[in-house]
Amino acid sequence: MVDLRTEIAGVRLRNPTMLASGFLDETGGSMARVYEAGAGAVVTKSIGPKPREGYPNPTIVELDAGLLNAVGLPNPGIVEYAQEVKRAQKGGAVIIGSVFGKDADEYASVAAKMASYGVQAIELNLSCPHVKGAGTEIAQDAGAVRDFTRAVKDAVSVPVFPKLSPNVQDIASFAVAAEEGGADGIVAINTVKAMAIVPELKMPFLANKFGGLSGPAIRPIGVRAVYDICEKVHIPVVGVGGVGSGRDALEYIMAGACAVQVGTAIIPKGLAVFEEITKEMASLLEDAGFGSVSEAIGVAHA
Amino acid sequence: MPKFEVVPILELVRETPTTMTYRFRGDFGGQPGQFLMVWIPRYDELPMALSYLGAVKGITVHDYGDATHAFAAFSAGDRIGIRGPYGNAFRLEGEKVLAVGGGSGMASMIAAIEAFAQQGAQVVTAAGAKTAAELLFVERANASGEVHIATDDGSRGFAGFVPALAEKLVDREKFDQILTCGPERMMKAVVDLAKAHTIPIQASLERYMKCGIGICDACSLDDRLVCMDGPIFTAEQLDGFEEFGKFRRDKSGRRIPA
Numbered sequence: 092m093v094d095l096r097t098e099i100a101g102v103r104l105r106n107p108t109m110l111a112s113g114f115l116d117e118t119g120g121s122m123a124r125v126y127e128a129g130a131g132a133v134v135t136k137s138i139g140p141k142p143r144e145g146y147p148n149p150t151i152v153e154l155d156a157g158l159l160n161a162v163g164l165p166n167p168g169i170v171e172y173a174q175e176v177k178r179a180q181k182g183g184a185v186i187i188g189s190v191f192g193k194d195a196d197e198y199a200s201v202a203a204k205m206a207s208y209g210v211q212a213i214e215l216n217l218s219c220p221h222v223k224g225a226g227t228e229i230a231q232d233a234g235a236v237r238d239f240t241r242a243v244k245d246a247v248s249v250p251v252f253p254k255l256s257p258n259v260q261d262i263a264s265f266a267v268a269a270e271e272g273g274a275d276g277i278v279a280i281n282t283v284k285a286m287a288i289v290p291e292l293k294m295p296f297l298a299n300k301f302g303g304l305s306g307p308a309i310r311p312i313g314v315r316a317v318y319d320i321c322e323k324v325h326i327p328v329v330g331v332g333g334v335g336s337g338r339d340a341l342e343y344i345m346a347g348a349c350a351v352q353v354g355t356a357i358i359p360k361g362l363a364v365f366e367e368i369t370k371e372m373a374s375l376l377e378d379a380g381f382g383s384v385s386e387a388i389g390v391a392h393a
Numbered sequence: 394m395p396k397f398e399v400v401p402i403l404e405l406v407r408e409t410p411t412t413m414t415y416r417f418r419g420d421f422g423g424q425p426g427q428f429l430m431v432w433i434p435r436y437d438e439l440p441m442a443l444s445y446l447g448a449v450k451g452i453t454v455h456d457y458g459d460a461t462h463a464f465a466a467f468s469a470g471d472r473i474g475i476r477g478p479y480g481n482a483f484r485l486e487g488e489k490v491l492a493v494g495g496g497s498g499m500a501s502m503i504a505a506i507e508a509f510a511q512q513g514a515q516v517v518t519a520a521g522a523k524t525a526a527e528l529l530f531v532e533r534a535n536a537s538g539e540v541h542i543a544t545d546d547g548s549r550g551f552a553g554f555v556p557a558l559a560e561k562l563v564d565r566e567k568f569d570q571i572l573t574c575g576p577e578r579m580m581k582a583v584v585d586l587a588k589a590h591t592i593p594i595q596a597s598l599e600r601y602m603k604c605g606i607g608i609c610d611a612c613s614l615d616d617r618l619v620c621m622d623g624p625i626f627t628a629e630q631l632d633g634f635e636e637f638g639k640f641r642r643d644k645s646g647r648r649i650p651a
Binding site: 121 | 396397399433436437438439451472474476565604606607608609610611613615616617618626642643644645646647648
């Protein structure tokens with residue numbers, strides 16, 4: 092039996108699949124259900140200081156290339172969200188709390204509150220590609236990534252994982268900045284900035300006009316980003332972007348990730364996707380002669 | 394199943410002072426109780442039940458907000474975007490069926506009422522509205538079986554709420570299936586009635602939606618999703634929910650009273 096357990100900066104997971112932020116994670120009931128379905132951990136919806144409605148619909152569209160969204164960070168606010176974390180904890184879920192804010196202080200205070208709810212780690216959404224004042228500008232500024240990470244690190248005692256944007260020239264330099272800020276791990280990548288237009292209506296599909304692309308189309312972009320980041324930093328990396336099978340997950344693992352996040356693949360495969368990925372990973376690893384996931388991490392860096 | 398298409402509106406039919414039916418061609422299937430995500434360009438995209446199946450589909454929209462208000466001013470030939478059909482369908486089980494509709498909730502049930510009648514079931518409809526002018530699809534229901542009316546103001550039929558009318562019908566006759574759609578507290582009363590008489594019930598619920606495809610979590614009800622696991626739930630499922638009849642979620646995901 093291949094050992095599928097993995098660890099990210101002390102956070103132990105029963106398998107390397109995590110629910111990506113933004114999918115079925117606004118409510119505790121859904122997070123508990125996803126964990127029960129087999130995810131190794133769940134990442135919460137990105138939570139800010141106050142309730143936020145997000146953008147008007149349409150906010151999501153399925154394209155041939157993947158899923159395009161500009162939901163606009165709707166969330167009930169960090170105070171209200173306590174009850175959702177509590178509900179998810181009842182199901183025994185390993186929870187990573189994703190947070191955002193308008194400045195370093197706000198990130199730090201929201202993260203501190205989130206940590207006080209008993210989450211195992213904090214993910215910093217430093218990279219939402221379509222919300223002004225909540226990530227876009229930060230994602231483009233390595234100094235801000237370092238400073239925001241530092242501010243959050245100073246405010247919490249659990250591990251902190253900044254999530255980076257692929258919409259930059261050199262993502263590895265941002266990972267280095269995060270590491271300098273004290274990050275305990277890196278999550279890469281967030282969605283790729285994109286747009287779809289409806290010719291019959293002569294207008295963009297999304298109410299916000301542009302949004303973030305996820306799904307199979309961005310997997311090679313994510314794998315490259317993780318590979319580059321792993322060459323430059325010494326902290327663990329979590330791979331995100333287009334993972335829908337065990338084979339996809341192994342691409343990220345062999346690029347150097349110690350875990351992967353799954354989101355868009357839930358649409359075609361349902362929540363069974365987590366179990367499907369772990370089973371396929373185990374069998375592929377076994378065929379390749381690996382005894383554990385950890386042995387396979389980063390082996391593509393020859 | 395097409396993921397998304399743009400269709401011209403073929404016809405608009407004013408049903409009541411606050412509801413309008415929009416007909417359009419749609420080659421996708423669609424079963425009674427299923428819904429579409431309907432994009433009213435420049436305004437909003439909203440879940441709407443199919444009130445007509447077949448080649449020329451229909452949705453019947455209650456004018457309750459900015460987007461639906463703007464939609465009421467659309468004309469034949471104007472285009473809308475549609476995705477779907479999504480969600481589960483009414484199970485057409487039962488020989489003698491009671492359909493209890495409140496207001497525009499009739500729009501979600503009328504296709505099922507017709508489908509039941511078509512397969513030979515006896516369908517009794519209890520249709521309720523605030524006032525006589527707001528009664529929806531009474532003629533269509535009447536063509537599929539008996540119809541009883543309740544109005545809050547007593548302007549037509551039974552003066553009172555439709556669950557009270559349904560109770561009288563259940564006391565008088567034996568039904569082996571109940572369907573309901575309408576305001577949630579009304580449905581809660583109908584579900585309780587069905588349970589008290591041990592009659593199977595299917596209730597079609599409504600929640601704010603963004604994606605319609607089971608990922609955004611906006612329409613969650615306890616640990617289920619109205620878009621994927623519903624919109625139609627049985628009494629057994631609803632019994633397990635803490636939120637049914639009590640809470641819904643606003644656009645930010647906050648739990649608020651239903």
